[in-house]
Amino acid sequence: MTAVLEVRDLRTEFFTAAGTVRAVNDVSFSLDEGEIIGLVGESGSGKSVTGFSLLGLIDAPGRITGGSVRLNGSELVGMSRGELRRRRGREIAMIFQDPIATLNPLLTIGQQMGLALSAHERLSPKATEDRCTEALERVGIPSARARLKSYPHEFSGGMRQRVAIAIALLHRPKVIVADEPTTALDVSIQAQIVTEMKMLAREFGVAMIWISHDLAVVSGIASRILVMYAGRIVETGTAAEVLRNPIHPYTRGLLDSMPHATRPGEMLRQIPGSMPSMLSLPPGCAFAPRCPRADAACTAVPELVQQGGRSWRCVHPLTQPDHEGATA
Amino acid sequence: MLAFIVQRALQAILVMAVMSVIVFVGVYAVGNPVDIVIPPDATIAMREEVIRRLGLDLPLWKQYGIFAWNLLHGDFGRSFVYNMPVLELIGGRLPATLELVLISILFATVVGVSLGIYAGVKPDSLLSKLIMGLSILGFSVPSFWVGLILILTFAVSLGILPAGGRGETVTVFGVPWSFLTLNGLSHIVLPALNLALFKLAMMIRLARAGTREAMLSDTVKFARAAGLSEATILRRHVLKLISIPIITVFGLELGSTLAFAVVTETIFSWPGVGKLIIDSITVLDRPVMVAYLVLTAFLFVMINFTVDLVFAAIDPRIRSGRQSA
Numbered sequence: 001m002t003a004v005l006e007v008r009d010l011r012t013e014f015f016t017a018a019g020t021v022r023a024v025n026d027v028s029f030s031l032d033e034g035e036i037i038g039l040v041g042e043s044g045s046g047k048s049v050t051g052f053s054l055l056g057l058i059d060a061p062g063r064i065t066g067g068s069v070r071l072n073g074s075e076l077v078g079m080s081r082g083e084l085r086r087r088r089g090r091e092i093a094m095i096f097q098d099p100i101a102t103l104n105p106l107l108t109i110g111q112q113m114g115l116a117l118s119a120h121e122r123l124s125p126k127a128t129e130d131r132c133t134e135a136l137e138r139v140g141i142p143s144a145r146a147r148l149k150s151y152p153h154e155f156s157g158g159m160r161q162r163v164a165i166a167i168a169l170l171h172r173p174k175v176i177v178a179d180e181p182t183t184a185l186d187v188s189i190q191a192q193i194v195t196e197m198k199m200l201a202r203e204f205g206v207a208m209i210w211i212s213h214d215l216a217v218v219s220g221i222a223s224r225i226l227v228m229y230a231g232r233i234v235e236t237g238t239a240a241e242v243l244r245n246p247i248h249p250y251t252r253g254l255l256d257s258m259p260h261a262t263r264p265g266e267m268l269r270q271i272p273g274s275m276p277s278m279l280s281l282p283p284g285c286a287f288a289p290r291c292p293r294a295d296a297a298c299t300a301v302p303e304l305v306q307q308g309g310r311s312w313r314c315v316h317p318l319t320q321p322d323h324e325g326a327t328a
Numbered sequence: 329m330l331a332f333i334v335q336r337a338l339q340a341i342l343v344m345a346v347m348s349v350i351v352f353v354g355v356y357a358v359g360n361p362v363d364i365v366i367p368p369d370a371t372i373a374m375r376e377e378v379i380r381r382l383g384l385d386l387p388l389w390k391q392y393g394i395f396a397w398n399l400l401h402g403d404f405g406r407s408f409v410y411n412m413p414v415l416e417l418i419g420g421r422l423p424a425t426l427e428l429v430l431i432s433i434l435f436a437t438v439v440g441v442s443l444g445i446y447a448g449v450k451p452d453s454l455l456s457k458l459i460m461g462l463s464i465l466g467f468s469v470p471s472f473w474v475g476l477i478l479i480l481t482f483a484v485s486l487g488i489l490p491a492g493g494r495g496e497t498v499t500v501f502g503v504p505w506s507f508l509t510l511n512g513l514s515h516i517v518l519p520a521l522n523l524a525l526f527k528l529a530m531m532i533r534l535a536r537a538g539t540r541e542a543m544l545s546d547t548v549k550f551a552r553a554a555g556l557s558e559a560t561i562l563r564r565h566v567l568k569l570i571s572i573p574i575i576t577v578f579g580l581e582l583g584s585t586l587a588f589a590v591v592t593e594t595i596f597s598w599p600g601v602g603k604l605i606i607d608s609i610t611v612l613d614r615p616v617m618v619a620y621l622v623l624t625a626f627l628f629v630m631i632n633f634t635v636d637l638v639f640a641a642i643d644p645r646i647r648s649g650r651q652s653a
Contacts, residue, residue: 055553059544060452089555102550106568106643115564116554151644167554 004174004207005031005054005092010067010077012046012053021278023049023062025231031175036201036208038222038239040215040254044275046231047211051177054209055094056084072174090120093168097180099160103152109136109163110148116167135166140196158189165197172204179211194221215254219243227251230276230286237310247312249291285315293318336636340629347625348399351618352392360384361612365408382408395618404622405615409608414619418601423503424494425593425600429585431507432520436527437578444535445562445570449543451536459532466529475522475595482518490515492597519596523589527581534577538570545569571642579635587624 012024023046031037039047053064056076069076071092076084096102104112113132117123123131129148136144139162152160161181168176178197182190198221201208212218218225218239225242227235227250235248246252253271262268273290276282285302288294293316302313366378379385383394398405404414447456483491495515497504506512542548543566551561590602597603601620608616640647 052549057549057552085552085555085557087555088553094550094553096546096550096553098546101546104547104551104565104569105645107564108644111564115551115556115560119555119557119560153645153648164550167550170554 002033003030004033004072005209006068006070007054008068008070010050010053010069011065012049012058012062013065014062016061016279019279022231022281023278024053026067027228027231027233028067029226029233029236031207031209033174034201034205034207035224036198036210036222037224037226038215038218039209039211039226039228040213040218041228042213042254042275044278045228046278047228048179050228051094051179051209051211054175054177055088055092056081057088057094086120089116089168089173090171091173092175092177093171093173094177094179095161095164095168095181098184099157099164100152100184102164103160105152108149108151109155113148113163113167113170116170120171131170132166135170136163138169139163139166139200141166157185158193161185161189161193162196165193165200169200169204169206173206175207175209176201177209177211180213181210182217183212183214190217191220197221215243216258216260227254230278230281232286232313234287234314235310235312241310247310247317248287248314249293249316249318250287252318253290285313332640336633340626340633343629344622344625348396348618348622349392351621351625352395353388355614355617355621356388356391358609359612361408361614364611399622404619407608407613407616409611409613409616414615417616418604418620418623421599421601421604423505424598425586425589425602427505427507428516428519428523428593428598428600429582429589431516432523433527433578433582433585435520436524436531436581437574440528440531441535441574444532445539445566447532448536448539449558449562451540460536463529463532466525466532469525471522471526472591472595474525475519475592478518478522479595489518491518492595494599519592519598522595523585523592527585530577530581531574534573535570538573539566542566542569568642572639575635575638575642579631583624583628583631586627 007030008028010024010027011022014021014023025046027046027050029037039050041047049058049062052058054069054071054076056064056079058064064077067077071087076087079087103109107115110129110132113135114128117128117131129145132148133145136147141147141159141162147155152163155163161184165181181197182193185193194217197208200206208221210218210222215225222239225235225237225239226233227242227248229250235242235246235251237247242251243255246255250271256269257271259268271290276286276289282289283301284299285291285294288298291298295316297315300315302315304311304313305317362375362379362382362384365382366375370378383391386394395405402415404418406412407414407417410417443459447459450456479491482489493515494504494506494512496509496511497506498508498512499505500508506516547565547569548561551565556564586601588602589598589600590606592598593600593602594606605617605620607613608620
């Protein structure tokens, strides 16, 4: 397997009036062709910013301040805006959480797809229509050609997200960053979209980064999981291993707060406290103030430990799977 | 769509009927025009004769009845002062106001929206800060003062533009227009600029706020992620997203400026309807006042109606909302 995307020590900072926020802090990972990885964390953990950084879509006052992102072997960090634009949508695409917000309500689906096509290719109106129809059919939209004339509000939530996926797939990119693509959808539709995207990824050999706060959804689609906290990746491993045998106390907390980790009638377990403000991160491990295992050793930033296929950033890793209650 | 047009037409008729009553009663309450119409040395007999001829001896409801009846037959009455049909009087003045207002509003919209979009796209640039500073100035400086300064600067000191009047006109379709001759155009520049300044400031602010919001929206982020160029995003996405509030304000401003461009018309002695209505109020020329206000109400109704149609043309959600209603 060759890596289509290699991220090394990526660092994205926001220079606000209140201070500098390091939203993405030395993030490294690689993505193989056709692989699906899950990027998991609470809101504010920096997972979305990581996704936007990969496409070079960080707006002022933010900026990528270090590291490297190699897509198909070419370095994206420091690339000119024009060069970046030519790669966006063609080699790397992105899907967002809320399709009602991402699609322009005042343009037909056909117009919006046409715009996305003409960003990289010059096609006749007829060829454009054919390509768009084909793209819609691929994601399972019935009577696709007629629907090109419809507006976003004439589609259901799940159908709208399918349209967004069709737009992302138009140029057959190598990598798709999916930022919480099913969070705004009904649970039943969620499962459908997840299954379909898994199939599409396999069919087209598209690698995907699936960003979500929902470990359950991620475990259904991703083969590998990266857990992010306060801008850093704190644990990685195959989906099965991370779920069965979490090493970082934060991952354990995320797993425990999932509804099916508790018995009916029992209170949901939650991680005590909340994400620290990114403006005033505690020294050392950012999770320490909320961590049941924290002690004096946690005031230094833990090194990334790599062992087998797994890595973690914790001084007190949970080597025992049965820490703090039963495992499911 | 047809149901919508019919419904709005009925609404318009109702508004016009109510407006005509309010205007008529209001103007009646302002005062008795007889003393102004007749010469001071007229005899009692002459006075009685004038009152009877103008129908001022009838009770209010009867006067209104006659007025409304004539109105329905397209007759707005005769001016007490000029002794000519009111419609002819207003019609003769309207083109002057129309060309002045249209030129100034179109200028304000085109320039204001362009500057506003620029300021919205590059909020931190020096030019944007300059544009926003100027827009605050446009809001806060009184329009009559700006008019005087414009005259002082361009007409008196520099002597490059005329200070007042319409200049040469060309008659097209029986109506005289200034903007078709170079001399007429030079007469329009200053009053149009004066009239445009406040609207320009408003358009800048509206366009900037809309652009700022649109640029941060997921729609624009998604378009960028698909590789669209910034120019395409501005032209195809942002311009459409910000158009609704701009069209609303455009319509409102068009109506109110057409009806009440009085200050500018007075300063630049522009022979438009604004000056006519002020003159009519001072001499209590009742038919002119009533006709003018009724026509103004009609104008607003028509502009609002057009604006609604434009909304429906732009926003498919409004269109479909109407079909289901």
